[in-house]
Amino acid sequence: MEGHSHGFGLASPSWRANLDVVVTVLIVRLKVISRYKGSLVMEMFLPVVFAAMPILLGVAVGGANAGQYFQANTGTSNFKLYMLIGACTFSVVSIMLWLVGYWIRREQETGTLESIYLAPARQVYVLTGVTIYSLLRALLAFVVSLVIGSLVFGVNLLEGNVLGAIGILMLGMLPLWGLSMLFGAFIMRVKEANSVINVMTWVVSFLMGVFFPITMFPPLLRWAAAIFPPTVMNDAMRASMLNLSTFFGSWYISLAVMFAAALTVPLVGYGVFTFTGRSVRRKEGVGQY
Amino acid sequence: MSSIIKVEKLSKTFESKERKKGQRRKLKTVQALKDVSFEIGENEIFGLLGPNGAGKTTLIKCLTTLLLPSSGKAWVNGYSVLDEEDSVRASIGCMLMGDRGLYWKLTGRENLDYFGALYHVPKAVRRDRIDKLADLLHVKDFIDRTVETYSSGQKMLVAFAKSLINDAPILILDEPTVTLDVPTARELRTIVKELNESGKAILYTTHLMHEAEELCNRVAIMDHGEIIALGTPSELKTSLALDDTLDLEGVFPAKAVEAVRALGGVTRIAMKSTNGGRTSLSIISRSGGTILPQIIEALMHNGATIEQLRPKTATLEDVFIAKTGRTLDVDTRQIVVQRGEPGGGP
Ligand SMILES: Nc1ncnc2c1ncn2[C@@H]1O[C@H](COP(=O)(O)OP(=O)(O)OP(=O)(O)O)[C@@H](O)[C@H]1O
Numbered sequence: 001m002e003g004h005s006h007g008f009g010l011a012s013p014s015w016r017a018n019l020d021v022v023v024t025v026l027i028v029r030l031k032v033i034s035r036y037k038g039s040l041v042m043e044m045f046l047p048v049v050f051a052a053m054p055i056l057l058g059v060a061v062g063g064a065n066a067g068q069y070f071q072a073n074t075g076t077s078n079f080k081l082y083m084l085i086g087a088c089t090f091s092v093v094s095i096m097l098w099l100v101g102y103w104i105r106r107e108q109e110t111g112t113l114e115s116i117y118l119a120p121a122r123q124v125y126v127l128t129g130v131t132i133y134s135l136l137r138a139l140l141a142f143v144v145s146l147v148i149g150s151l152v153f154g155v156n157l158l159e160g161n162v163l164g165a166i167g168i169l170m171l172g173m174l175p176l177w178g179l180s181m182l183f184g185a186f187i188m189r190v191k192e193a194n195s196v197i198n199v200m201t202w203v204v205s206f207l208m209g210v211f212f213p214i215t216m217f218p219p220l221l222r223w224a225a226a227i228f229p230p231t232v233m234n235d236a237m238r239a240s241m242l243n244l245s246t247f248f249g250s251w252y253i254s255l256a257v258m259f260a261a262a263l264t265v266p267l268v269g270y271g272v273f274t275f276t277g278r279s280v281r282r283k284e285g286v287g288q289y
Numbered sequence: 290m291s292s293i294i295k296v297e298k299l300s301k302t303f304e305s306k307e308r309k310k311g312q313r314r315k316l317k318t319v320q321a322l323k324d325v326s327f328e329i330g331e332n333e334i335f336g337l338l339g340p341n342g343a344g345k346t347t348l349i350k351c352l353t354t355l356l357l358p359s360s361g362k363a364w365v366n367g368y369s370v371l372d373e374e375d376s377v378r379a380s381i382g383c384m385l386m387g388d389r390g391l392y393w394k395l396t397g398r399e400n401l402d403y404f405g406a407l408y409h410v411p412k413a414v415r416r417d418r419i420d421k422l423a424d425l426l427h428v429k430d431f432i433d434r435t436v437e438t439y440s441s442g443q444k445m446l447v448a449f450a451k452s453l454i455n456d457a458p459i460l461i462l463d464e465p466t467v468t469l470d471v472p473t474a475r476e477l478r479t480i481v482k483e484l485n486e487s488g489k490a491i492l493y494t495t496h497l498m499h500e501a502e503e504l505c506n507r508v509a510i511m512d513h514g515e516i517i518a519l520g521t522p523s524e525l526k527t528s529l530a531l532d533d534t535l536d537l538e539g540v541f542p543a544k545a546v547e548a549v550r551a552l553g554g555v556t557r558i559a560m561k562s563t564n565g566g567r568t569s570l571s572i573i574s575r576s577g578g579t580i581l582p583q584i585i586e587a588l589m590h591n592g593a594t595i596e597q598l599r600p601k602t603a604t605l606e607d608v609f610i611a612k613t614g615r616t617l618d619v620d621t622r623q624i625v626v627q628r629g630e631p632g633g634g635p
């Protein structure tokens with residue numbers, strides 16, 4: 001049989017066509033979320049509420065001396081900013097980690113995942129669009145909730161190195177992206193998102209040391225937490241904004257760990273994701289819901 | 290005939306875990322496709338006709354690379370579905386799963402534009418094409434509303450438009466008329482015919498025999514994962530000419546049906562209830578018209594009321610009945626009485 005070459009996308013697509021996929025996916029994600037305005041607003045306020053709990057608890061338990069006790073354990077008396085950074089970082093982490101999973105699940109339910117797999121666009125470009133979207137959403141939520149939080153709790157964000165913290169956040173996004181691919185692959189297979197995410201949220205917030213330094217963990221758990229990329233990121237961001245030393249003692253080690261994670265985790269995540277896509281296709285198909 | 294789709298001994302087995310109360314989970318396997326082989330010509334409308342669960346959708350999913358077959362091979366537009374998936378996908382416009390597969394929070398137009406991009410259709414081209422499709426399918430009135438506001442027929446039309454957005458040489462439609470009203474369904478079939486005339490090969494699945502008969506150049510009849518008959522509608526029907534079919538409508542007590550079954554020469558009887566408590570009875574006999582008086586006598590003597598009698602010309606449904614002893618329309622309650630030599634039924 002000779003090829004009958006008409007139809008778009010038969011030749012290998014130009015970079016413009018691939019870019020068009022990324023941009024269109026991104027725009028569609030933004031359009032869809034803009035039609036659910038409530039959830040966006042929630043996302044900005046939630047970290048503030050989340051941080052308020054330990055801050056109020058701290059004031060209630062420690063009273064005027066709360067800062068002193070806290071300094072003994074963490075090296076800073078500014079427990080309000082400490083909690084706020086933890087809560088805001090955690091919200092970035094959860095947006096990034098679960099977005100691919102939620103996205104896969106929703107597309108499975110609406111049948112659009114099958115439609116995406118029907119088209120010749122490469123997965124990596126579709127995923128890039130989705131990732132840029134989650135990145136924008138995460139950064140927006142981070143900045144806005146940090147600013148709202150600083151006003152509510154009366155803390156000064158500019159004491160430490162804010163730009164450094166943003167840099168760390170950007171670097172930390174790469175392993176988060178890899179983890180979210182791993183998680184998305186898992187969701188594609190188990191075809192269930194909500195209950196899994198509910199449980200994982202608690203595990204992640206615990207491991208990350210959202211409200212406490214992970215030096216308080218027993219040794220084994222401490223080192224497990226220390227190589228969990230979101231924990232390293234959270235730790236490094238606090239170190240930067242509160243002028244603390246990092247868990248690893250020196251800046252260089254923390255950065256090296258983050259770079260290593262930024263290089264390896266996305267590769268592993270993308271590999272597992274595409275492998276899972278293929279294996280699900282071998283079995284029951286991506287669209288089965 | 291130069292073929293644009295070629296399928297060679299394609300099989301697909303599903304494994305699923307069966308849960309029954311009080312028992313351990315068991316692995317259950319379903320063979321959805323068994324050694325299916327056929328070819329589709331580049332100017333053809335090829336029909337896949339079969340009852341629910343026959344394996345039509347599974348076959349389509351294998352051809353569109355959504356599923357990997359367990360064994361066998363297939364080529365679409367000259368590309369192997371096993372390892373040239375991008376080119377296969379680019380060669381096909383596909384409508385699966387009816388009115389699903391659209392984003393509810395987007396308008397019809399936004400949906401079409403999005404999927405156009407995923408098929409690498411340049412922006413300007415898709416803008417034009419969406420306008421043309423909106424005209425062709427008469428969806429202009431609602432194409433700029435979000436899909437959540439659509440009726441299921443409207444979703445179906447936009448899903449159909451989606452399958453045309455990449456103007457592919459092959460169009461694969463999985464029961465595209467299933468939620469459409471009669472005139473809209475007819476219109477859709479007309480459009481499918483026109484698309485075929487303009488050069489597209491079409492694979493069309495349905496469980497409505499009249500659709501297959503009206504539309505398709507060739508039809509493969511599927512049952513339990515196998516193609517049990519393949520040919521042009523008239524070939525398939527003349528293959529039945531030796532066996533005569535008779536359609537009766539009325540009230541038929543079980544005793545009467547048994548009596549007919551006992552007659553020599555009656556090969557199959559399929560019975561289904563129609564509205565108003567009446568029943569229609571399809572009788573296929575080997576001995577042609579000569580047996581008619583006997584059939585009528587057997588029925589009347591056993592309390593049957595015959596309201597209509599049609600010594601009818603064979604339809605594709607009769608082909609299915611002759612092969613399987615069942616009617617295609619599995620939704621209606623049916624009693625199947627089989628007799629005579631095993632004629633290819635399960
Ligand atoms: N993911 C799956 N896991 C297990 N069994 C499956 C799966 N998908 C399909 N099957 C089974 O394979 C068989 C063929 O299904 P298929 O959907 O191809 O039928 P169909 O001809 O399209 O029917 P319909 O007219 O109802 O759409 C059925 O018995 C079905 O239950």
Ligand SMILES: [Mg+2]
Binds near residue numbers: 345346347463
């Ligand atoms: Mg089907």
